[in-house]
Amino acid sequence: MDEKPAKGISRREFARRAAIASAVASWAPVNAAPITAAIAAASLPAKQAQQPPANLPKLSPEGQAEVEARVQAILGQYGSRFSEEQKADIRRLCTLVQPPLDRLRAYALANSDSPALYLKPLVEREKKPAAAAPAKSPAASAAPSANAPPAAKTPAAKKP
Amino acid sequence: MAGEEIYYLSVTELAKRIEGKKLSPVELTQAYLARCEKFGPRLNAYARLTPELALAQAQAAEKEIRRGHYRGPLHGIPYAAKDLLAVKGVPTTWGAKPYANQVFDYDATAIEHLNRAGAVLLGKASMIELAGGMNYRFASASLQGEAQNPWNTACWTCGSSSGSGAAVAAGLAAFAIGTETWGSIVCPSAFCGVSGLRPTYGRVSRFGAMALAPSMDKIGPMARSAEDCARIFAVLAGHDPKDHGTLPLDKAAFTYSPSMDLKARALRVGWLTNAWKTMEPGVAKVIDAAEKTLRRYFPSVRHTTLPQGPFEDAANITMGIEGAATFRSLLRSGQVSELADPLGQINGYVNEQLSGADYLQAQRVREILQRKMADLFDSFDVLATAAQPIAATPLDFNLETGLAFPDPLGGIGNLCGLPALAVPCGFTDQHLPVGLQFVARAGDDFGVIQAARTFQAHTDWHHKHPRLV
Numbered sequence: 233m234d235e236k237p238a239k240g241i242s243r244r245e246f247a248r249r250a251a252i253a254s255a256v257a258s259w260a261p262v263n264a265a266p267i268t269a270a271i272a273a274a275s276l277p278a279k280q281a282q283q284p285p286a287n288l289p290k291l292s293p294e295g296q297a298e299v300e301a302r303v304q305a306i307l308g309q310y311g312s313r314f315s316e317e318q319k320a321d322i323r324r325l326c327t328l329v330q331p332p333l334d335r336l337r338a339y340a341l342a343n344s345d346s347p348a349l350y351l352k353p354l355v356e357r358e359k360k361p362a363a364a365a366p367a368k369s370p371a372a373s374a375a376p377s378a379n380a381p382p383a384a385k386t387p388a389a390k391k392p
Numbered sequence: 393m394a395g396e397e398i399y400y401l402s403v404t405e406l407a408k409r410i411e412g413k414k415l416s417p418v419e420l421t422q423a424y425l426a427r428c429e430k431f432g433p434r435l436n437a438y439a440r441l442t443p444e445l446a447l448a449q450a451q452a453a454e455k456e457i458r459r460g461h462y463r464g465p466l467h468g469i470p471y472a473a474k475d476l477l478a479v480k481g482v483p484t485t486w487g488a489k490p491y492a493n494q495v496f497d498y499d500a501t502a503i504e505h506l507n508r509a510g511a512v513l514l515g516k517a518s519m520i521e522l523a524g525g526m527n528y529r530f531a532s533a534s535l536q537g538e539a540q541n542p543w544n545t546a547c548w549t550c551g552s553s554s555g556s557g558a559a560v561a562a563g564l565a566a567f568a569i570g571t572e573t574w575g576s577i578v579c580p581s582a583f584c585g586v587s588g589l590r591p592t593y594g595r596v597s598r599f600g601a602m603a604l605a606p607s608m609d610k611i612g613p614m615a616r617s618a619e620d621c622a623r624i625f626a627v628l629a630g631h632d633p634k635d636h637g638t639l640p641l642d643k644a645a646f647t648y649s650p651s652m653d654l655k656a657r658a659l660r661v662g663w664l665t666n667a668w669k670t671m672e673p674g675v676a677k678v679i680d681a682a683e684k685t686l687r688r689y690f691p692s693v694r695h696t697t698l699p700q701g702p703f704e705d706a707a708n709i710t711m712g713i714e715g716a717a718t719f720r721s722l723l724r725s726g727q728v729s730e731l732a733d734p735l736g737q738i739n740g741y742v743n744e745q746l747s748g749a750d751y752l753q754a755q756r757v758r759e760i761l762q763r764k765m766a767d768l769f770d771s772f773d774v775l776a777t778a779a780q781p782i783a784a785t786p787l788d789f790n791l792e793t794g795l796a797f798p799d800p801l802g803g804i805g806n807l808c809g810l811p812a813l814a815v816p817c818g819f820t821d822q823h824l825p826v827g828l829q830f831v832a833r834a835g836d837d838f839g840v841i842q843a844a845r846t847f848q849a850h851t852d853w854h855h856k857h858p859r860l861v
Contacts, residue, residue, distance in 0.1 A: 302742070302745040305745055306741045306742065306744075306745060310726075310741060313726055313729065314738070318734075318737070318738050321734075321735075321738055322738055322741060322742060325738065325739060325742045326742055326745070329712075329742060329743075329746070332702070332705035332708055332709060333705075333709065333746070333750055335702040335705050336702045336705045336706055336709060336750065336753055336754060336757060337750070337753060338702075339701060339702050339753075339757050341753070341756050341757070341760075345756045345759065345760060346756065346759055347752050347755030347756045347758070347759060348607075348755045348756075348758040348759040348762060349607075349752075349755050352636060354636070
């Protein structure tokens with residue numbers, strides 16, 4: 233069997249440990265552990281690493297870990313797009329979104345509480361010529377793609 | 393043509409004159425276009441004027457009316473449409489740079505309905521980029537720049553139907569079409585001192601309109617009175633197989649006749665005491681007076697409260713996730729960085745990270761909230777409170793912090809798809825308009841119209857307009 237070396241860790245485990253380390257790093261007091269502080273300083277924009285953001289909600293460790301995971305997911309996927317100032321702002325926004333999520337999740341629901349979503353079967357459809365293109369909403373038809381920037385004239389959408 | 397007052401006549405009054413052949417739709421359109429060219433750019437009210445289309449539509453209306461074919465109260469009436477409604481062959485920018493050259497080859501259903509009614513499109517009203525779907529920090533979050541409030545050009549109109557508010561308030565159109573996902577009709581109506589109807593979700597087709605949060609997006613009129621809103625809404629409303637979210641035929645359609653008796657039903661009005669945590673003193677004074685006026689004409693007014701719970705959070709999360717999903721390609725491509733607003737450039741990335749489980753939790757809470765509101769409407773026909781707790785803000789105001797006050801009624805109303813009508817009810821000491829809003833049970837759009845019409849029958853705030861020089 234193609235097993236991993238006993239001392240190695242799986243990618244999933246690595247990701248899990250990285251997330252925990254990252255979360256701990258950003259929560260640990262700077263003077264408590266130089267290593268975690270250094271990690272924290274490295275992972276934060278310079279300005280933010282020096283002074284903790286003001287007026288941000290206090291979060292539980294779990295909430296903070298979630299914020300950090302969200303920040304890392306954004307930076308991991310799109311990090312090169314952002315300035316340091318934007319990165320700091322993303323961290324702030326990720327923090328601000330946590331209390332509403334916590335409040336929402338804390339709302340007691342019964343198993344039978346169904347969501348305000350249901351399938352509405354498509355029982356009617358306009359008759360259209362056989363050659364017509366499939367229906368498209370403007371959002372779908374005109375949404376820019378990475379390959380075709382819409383700054384130039386966007387192709388007109390087909391009338392459904 | 394008469395003097396400046398013509399620009400501030402209601403649709404109802406203009407229609408009377410047009411039907412009686414005392415007012416030419418062509419002359420009216422020419423006059424409005426001249427005024428739009430003069431004041432429109434100064435206020436950033438329009439993304440684009442459509443003079444050729446407007447004159448062609450006005451000429452067609454005039455010919456038909458002369459031949460005795462009068463289509464109804466919007467025939468020959470000039471209006472502005474928010475620049476997220478597709479108009480065939482005319483750029484539809486959604487207020488955002490990445491879509492600056494976007495042109496559709498069909499009309500939105502709302503535009504089709506207005507065309508059928510013989511209304512005259514003066515142009516596309518400016519708006520906040522993507523209707524605020526990526527969030528924004530400043531009034532300048534628009535391809536056209538910040539819309540200026542005709543009552544005080546150092547102040548903003550509110551958004552995202554910014555140009556629609558400015559155009560109606562400044563007499564640059566007899567009415568305008570706005571849209572609301574959360575606050576985008578009610579707030580500009582309040583800040584600009586006009587009447588704005590946010591219809592029940594699903595009564596007006598969104599086909600051809602930019603989607604933001606499909607389970608919350610609505611289209612509605614902004615005009616000079618509740619009666620005008622009712623007339624326009626009657627044209628817009630109806631089932632549309634092209635918008636899967638529209639209600640069935642019998643629930644979507646709306647008919648309106650001025651003979652509809654204001655006393656058809658003794659409205660039970662609930663005055664909300666927990667809609668706003670605090671209110672600007674100047675606004676509070678006006679709202680207190682409005683409550684007294686209401687009590688005079690609705691003896692049944694009683695204080696009541698909105699249900700407590702994470703309902704505003706559910707609305708925020710629903711809107712955030714749906715917005716991020718709708719504009720995912722804009723985020724993924726990186727073109728979101730072309731938005732004008734610094735918050736708009738990054739906030740979508742945060743919303744994109746919210747989970748499906750959280751979305752579903754919000755929808756489960758939404759279902760409970762719908763039942764709670766239905767219970768509340770067993771005791772009241774209409775709820776009333778201030779449309780906003782503040783008056784128009786300065787143009788350079790930081791909206792992220794300054795407009796961040798809780799708005800449970802906005803969240804609840806939009807999450808449950810409830811109709812709302814905002815009407816002017818006075819002015820602050822700085823002579824900025826203050827709005828009063830009525831909210832009713834889903835489907836009872838006539839309830840808010842009846843309440844607002846009654847209020848306007850006994851007040852004249854809706855007849856006030858700014859002086860532009």
